[in-house]
Amino acid sequence: MPLVSMRQLLDEAAKGGYGVGAFNVNNMEQIQAIMEAARETKSPAIVQASRGARSYSQDNFLYHLMLAAAELYPEIPLVLHLDHGNSVETCKSAIDLGFTSVMMDGSLNPDGKTPSTFEYNVEATRKVVEMAHAKGVTVEGEIGVLGGIEDGHGAGLSGLSHVTDPAQAEEFVKLTGVDALAIAIGTSHGAYKFAQKPTGETLKMGRLIEIHERLPHTHLVMHGSSSVPQDLQDIINKYGGKLRPTFGVPVEEIQLGIRNGVRKVNVDTDNRLAITGAIRKVFFETPEKFDPRDYLKPAREAMKKVVAQRMTQFGQAGHVGDYAQIPLAEMARRYAAA
Numbered sequence: 001m002p003l004v005s006m007r008q009l010l011d012e013a014a015k016g017g018y019g020v021g022a023f024n025v026n027n028m029e030q031i032q033a034i035m036e037a038a039r040e041t042k043s044p045a046i047v048q049a050s051r052g053a054r055s056y057s058q059d060n061f062l063y064h065l066m067l068a069a070a071e072l073y074p075e076i077p078l079v080l081h082l083d084h085g086n087s088v089e090t091c092k093s094a095i096d097l098g099f100t101s102v103m104m105d106g107s108l109n110p111d112g113k114t115p116s117t118f119e120y121n122v123e124a125t126r127k128v129v130e131m132a133h134a135k136g137v138t139v140e141g142e143i144g145v146l147g148g149i150e151d152g153h154g155a156g157l158s159g160l161s162h163v164t165d166p167a168q169a170e171e172f173v174k175l176t177g178v179d180a181l182a183i184a185i186g187t188s189h190g191a192y193k194f195a196q197k198p199t200g201e202t203l204k205m206g207r208l209i210e211i212h213e214r215l216p217h218t219h220l221v222m223h224g225s226s227s228v229p230q231d232l233q234d235i236i237n238k239y240g241g242k243l244r245p246t247f248g249v250p251v252e253e254i255q256l257g258i259r260n261g262v263r264k265v266n267v268d269t270d271n272r273l274a275i276t277g278a279i280r281k282v283f284f285e286t287p288e289k290f291d292p293r294d295y296l297k298p299a300r301e302a303m304k305k306v307v308a309q310r311m312t313q314f315g316q317a318g319h320v321g322d323y324a325q326i327p328l329a330e331m332a333r334r335y336a337a338a
């Protein structure tokens, strides 16, 4: 089955009142982990790649792995999404390659580090929407600025420095026509999000609810939404790792978000932790082993477990066969008619 637009997956999620996890990949094992988790839980799937991932794996390897995934798991509605596109050109290259959804993150300048102006963000995002919708491809924008590191993206900014302003979010959507909107509500990228367990107050959930009230038809996106579970940290540290104590976004806060318009939930760190813990364990317990399969297989299995758990917690499990997939050409026709 061909890759499908993210817009359709999120529209269906809105109808069903559930969220869809978007999981980052760099290699074959991570794609396989997501597909196996989707099959096991009967979930639609969003696979996303950052600019760093595209350069690490090289575009063509990544794209053809995704085509293999679509071939081998024909029952799963599958989206290939660009995470944090930093410019119109980056988004264009992803669309040309075959991504079915792109994020234009105009909240930062093309350097991916310094906060941009509202005008720049609107202008760049609107250009991407025009180009993407002509091909039926979905666009996610961002308003407000997330903190932390994601392949260096937004590095050094604190999670609370640029929380999204609801009135500005409303104007942004009106001016750009984005399908989905990433908002900043105090989360940040990477493992070190919070020094203690955050509450709904720390996370500005009230802000999220207000944005959803103003934009009931826009799919909201939570970035930096790994939960950084203690047990995954413990495995790494038990087998020679050195993680400092840290807290992520509690799953119950994400579920509150999902009840209030969040349709896409980005998770990367939890999978990184699961993979690293599994590999460390093999190295520590059986240092005589040297076949990469001996540690990549448990690593893949550990990531699959985390992804399957999130798919269940976000509510997407069981929704794999709910709808017939709409081809991109038909999505393009609908955008043109709207």
Ligand SMILES: [Zn+2]
Residues within 6 Å of the ligand: 084, 146, 150, 189, 223, 224, 266
């Ligand atoms: Zn992000």
